[in-house]
Amino acid sequence: MGEASMITVLIMAGGKGTRFWPLSTEEKPKQFLSLISENTMIQMTVDRVKKIVPIERIFISTGEKYVNLIKEQIADIPEDNIIVEPEGRNTAPCILLSTLMIERKYKNSTIVVLPSDHLIKNENVFVETLLKANEFINDCNDSIITLGIEPNRIETGYGYIEKSNEKANLGNSDIIKVNKFVEKPDFVTAEKYIRSEKYLWNAGMFIWKSKKILELFKCYMNSTYNALKDIAILEESKLTEYISDNYYLTEATSIDYGIMEKINDIFVIPCNFGWDDIGSWTSVERYSKADLNGNVINHNSIMHNSTKNIIVSGKMVVFNNINDVVLVETDDVIFLSTKKDDQEVKNIINKIDYIK
């Protein structure tokens, strides 16, 4: 049997998504927005994990330009718990960098890796799940565990995890061996996945011991590992320069592609704690309070003969005979779209000069 470790948490907050444009911009992406509550997505994420670890053991990886936003929004986080990527190179280098940095403070901890911008409604179940995963890893130190979300609709926007029939050999029927990770499917395939009841959504949440994941980097992403491995031994004063000199040598790829898809021994815990990646205004709507006509409005707005609209604006907004649109106003821009087409914003903002 294995040994117990301290739990640390890595929250990945380097995303630059503009799906909520013009509210989200490269200057202030989704994780820093208040989409669902008064708190921002990253504040909600931090609060959630504070139920299992103190703030000193919560680390946030991000880009240089977001450091100030993190200091503003997570006022109590120790400054050196903010891990700065010199540039965005996808999740694998970010996780390696962060693991090595965490190692410097907490030797061989059990690391919970989480996205910064997802919603989890039932936080108690989430916490129980993490504790269960931690217990399992304390028994089987070499385990890689991911949390898989029980799907409740046909969804082509996520990757999936195919379960095997094999349960963890510990009398714990909730932990299942992964058969394979699969990319975002087309609609017909997604429908087949749901019907088969063998698939879970890949929500990008992992738990492992730092020692184990470092071994995997050494085996499966060796040049990347070598580019950064001296973080473990360098003295403090040389660290920043070393990272900026070497980070660009890492392979810019995802942890799924770089490691998870290449190994066989991964366990998944099927979860049902009200997870949502809040990928569109429609999902914001799902978790917001609406008026009697289904309008999600912020202020003293007037919806005259208007239904099922989503409005984000500091001004009074008056609609007359308007249905099923999203209107977002910022200091610079007014964006108005039919709700069902709101994801086309990606194609539109490419046309706009001042959005880089």
Added chain:
Amino acid sequence: MGEASMITVLIMAGGKGTRFWPLSTEEKPKQFLSLISENTMIQMTVDRVKKIVPIERIFISTGEKYVNLIKEQIADIPEDNIIVEPEGRNTAPCILLSTLMIERKYKNSTIVVLPSDHLIKNENVFVETLLKANEFINDCNDSIITLGIEPNRIETGYGYIEKSNEKANLGNSDIIKVNKFVEKPDFVTAEKYIRSEKYLWNAGMFIWKSKKILELFKCYMNSTYNALKDIAILEESKLTEYISDNYYLTEATSIDYGIMEKINDIFVIPCNFGWDDIGSWTSVERYSKADLNGNVINHNSIMHNSTKNIIVSGKMVVFNNINDVVLVETDDVIFLSTKKDDQEVKNIINKIDYIK
């Protein structure tokens, strides 16, 4: 034959319309807005009549709260050419007050009475028409002339003027005796009017000698006349107090109802100089330049799969799959309506507290 007089112009600018809400408000109604050009409607109106009279002979009647807007927008108008109504009491008292005030400066002039907020596209024809009317009045001093607009669509939003078969007995076939003034018709009646070719739109434009209109007030609105008649003889210092003490005694009614509908000898000149009262966003659209997809936009906006929209905003506006709406943004409000229903704004703003 009659005698020639000096021409003066009275522009009535007391209207409080909010049809262009939230752009037009009681603080800044339509006549003070730039709806069609960089100039405001009242600036366009003043510029138009400067072609026949100098600014010293142009008078503007309005309410106290609009005096500063007029001074800003018509910088060269002599201060005492702004005639202040103590309260809005419809057009008849306003015309009587203004006529008496004009009399003090220009004894027995020929007064052209005009609304301040209408569009006239062909200004040369307009000027020719006024000069023709003036010539006719110089021949027949007692004439009351109105300009009637040749209708080009079935319109239920205007009053109509029914022509008689009788032409002015001066070899001038363009000037026709009025049969009667009629109120705004329903659709079926309006359709009948257009088919009959006997009706013109009542655009609220009149020409008469001050002496004649004062006689008519004396005859047909005697108590109103008596309430204000001393304006003609009072010394300057007592004028303001007299007007505010007496104005509320006048009958709050329109010139059409108070006088025009009661007399028989009115002439009308059928006009075709591109008149429009610009009563809705749809009429603004008629006179504005649109993009290839029929969108009327002010700025560097992006209309993605969006057609036939009207946008008034200082911000970049991005539409995605939106058609046939009007969006108006002001400092306080964003208003969005289907174009065809934009006149419902009247019912909506009654609900809004801060619009009094």
